[in-house]
Amino acid sequence: MNQLSFNEQNLIPVITQEAKTGQVLMMAWMSPESLQISLDSGLMTYWSRSRNTLWKKGESSGHLQRIVAMQVDCDGDALLFKVNQTGAACHTGRKHCFYFSLDASQPEKPAFVITENPSLF
Template sequence: MTTVTGKRELLDLVSFDANGLVAAIAQQHDTGEVLMLAWMNRAALEETLATGRVCYFSRSRGKLWRKGETSGQVQHLKELRVDCDGDAVLVLVDQTGVACHTGRRSCFYRAARQGGVETILDVETDPEKLYGSRD
């Protein structure tokens, strides 16, 4: 069965938390690689749907965060999905460059293995080149 709804109906499916946020999982659309977890508020979702460039809400800065705005590591929206409870969205993207602020392709670069933690992804891009000095 296929049901087509508009952007407003999609937004109405989202159950924002007490802070007005919803968890957003970014996934590379063609490979299925999970890139990152971030947060969106209604304005970030609206902007993402309107522009096709992914926008999140930065909890630490208290404002919208347009992925790639300073680093150039942009996420282009391919599809946005809402989970069954409406308390998470899956953002299928075409990622330009790396997704993680550490310079790795994915934020999920550490794995629990044999009783320890192993780094499974190398740094691809020097974070200082992406963001400048953080001092």
């Protein structure tokens, strides 16, 4: 824990990835407390910046994230968790949060669009 670099809000960014497929599910933040709770319980607990409180993923929805592995980047300022996801990871009900893609078909006017590939939802 002492080797991690938390930002000025005492938070560290976390990428959460499905262990079986490698699909990136979401990005969130952890405080030292939420990281310790996650490691102790084996279930992902984040820090909600909007609510300014601990956020146990799936507590109300049942869409839990069970930790399989944790990695730290080379600078110690970002975390990667591999999890077994139950249900949707995104608050929109989608499997993951990365369902927007850049439509570069009109380079002078690129736009973000919702990907229509059903396998992404």
